Amino acid sequence: MTVNASANPPARPTDERIEQVARALRANNIEAVVVATGTEACRLALDLIPDGAEVHTAKSKTLEDIGLFAELHESGRYDALRPRYLKMDRATQGREIRKLTAAPDFMLGSVHAVTEDGALVTASYSGSQIGPYAGSAGRLILVVGSQKIVRDLDEALWRIREVAFPYEDARLREQLGVGTKIAKILITYLDPRPGRTIVYLVKEPVGV
Numbered sequence: 001m002t003v004n005a006s007a008n009p010p011a012r013p014t015d016e017r018i019e020q021v022a023r024a025l026r027a028n029n030i031e032a033v034v035v036a037t038g039t040e041a042c043r044l045a046l047d048l049i050p051d052g053a054e055v056h057t058a059k060s061k062t063l064e065d066i067g068l069f070a071e072l073h074e075s076g077r078y079d080a081l082r083p084r085y086l087k088m089d090r091a092t093q094g095r096e097i098r099k100l101t102a103a104p105d106f107m108l109g110s111v112h113a114v115t116e117d118g119a120l121v122t123a124s125y126s127g128s129q130i131g132p133y134a135g136s137a138g139r140l141i142l143v144v145g146s147q148k149i150v151r152d153l154d155e156a157l158w159r160i161r162e163v164a165f166p167y168e169d170a171r172l173r174e175q176l177g178v179g180t181k182i183a184k185i186l187i188t189y190l191d192p193r194p195g196r197t198i199v200y201l202v203k204e205p206v207g208v
Contacts, residue, residue, distance in 0.1 A: 012205065013146050017116070021149055022201055024118030028190035031198040038066030041143045041200035046071060048141060048198070049078065049106055056081040056101055058109030058129035061167075062143050062207030072108065101128060107137035110207055112164045113148050113156035120144075120188040120199070121156040123164065127184040134186055140197040145206035153187065160185070167208045 013021075022032035035041050045068060049055060055078045063069040073080045081104055085097045109129055113121040120142070124130055133140060150156045160182060169179040191197045 012203070013149050015203070017149065018146050018201055018203060021114060021116055021118065022199075024116065025114070025120075025199055025201075026118075028118045029194045029197075030118065030120070030188075030191050031195065032201055033198065034201045034203065036203050038062075038143070038145075038202050038204065038206040041202050041206075042066045042068045042071070044200060045108065045141050045143065048139070051077050052079060054079045054081065054105040056104035056107050056132065056137070058107075058133075060108075060110045060143075060207065062110035062145060063108060065206050066143060066202075068108065068143065102131055103136040103138070104132055105138040106141065107132040107139070108141045108143075109133070110143055110145075111148065113150045113159045114144055114199070114201075115150055115152055115156055117152075118189075119153065119156070120186075121153065121160070122186045122188075123160045123182050123184070124186070125180045125183045130184055130186050133188065135193075138196075140191075142197070142199045143202060143206065144199055145202050145204065147205040148207075157185075164208055 018034055022034050025032035033044065035044065055072050057063060057069060057072060060069065072078055073083055081101055085100055088097055090097065111120045111122045115121070122129070122133060150159055165182055173179050
């Protein structure tokens with residue numbers, strides 16, 4: 001397919017289209033809950049996580065925008081892995097970091113696109129979230145703004161290249177002085193373990 005990269009951002013999907021995607025996700029063993037706002041998604045996600053639970057997060061503007069990233073890492077209510085491994089030495093403790101983050105009890109994040117037939121598409125440079133997303137996390141909780149709904153995989157890949165990648169590359173260059181690359185892409189068509197993955201589909205745009 002051909003998509004005009006210079007076109008204006010698409011209008012918010014209709015409620016009917018959002019519900020169609022939710023039904024497709026459920027048919028793929030992925031629990032889907034449609035909510036109006038990011039605030040509601042944040043509250044519901046936190047309701048799923050017991051105090052003291054081990055949690056890990058992908059670096060996600062969506063989670064940051066709705067306040068979930070800060071709550072998980074700064075509230076003191078959870079055993080958050082990200083603050084722990086960021087204090088470790090990658091040169092001497094690389095093995096420990098890999099094992100610590102490979103199979104969290106709860107993994108939270110977002111995706112870069114969700115297709116109308118219920119495929120979740122995630123791009124990564126390091127691949128650190130790919131394993132937990134794909135199956136090694138005990139429970140996967142995703143918050144996805146409705147602006148990430150696309151027709152098919154072609155449009156999902158276009159969205160990664162033309163929307164998500166430019167934002168992330170610019171962010172890293174500003175913060176670290178280096179850019180990023182699209183190195184690995186995970187396409188989740190279904191989850192073999194019913195109940196493991198839940199997606200909060202947010203009607204309002206959240207994240208990139």
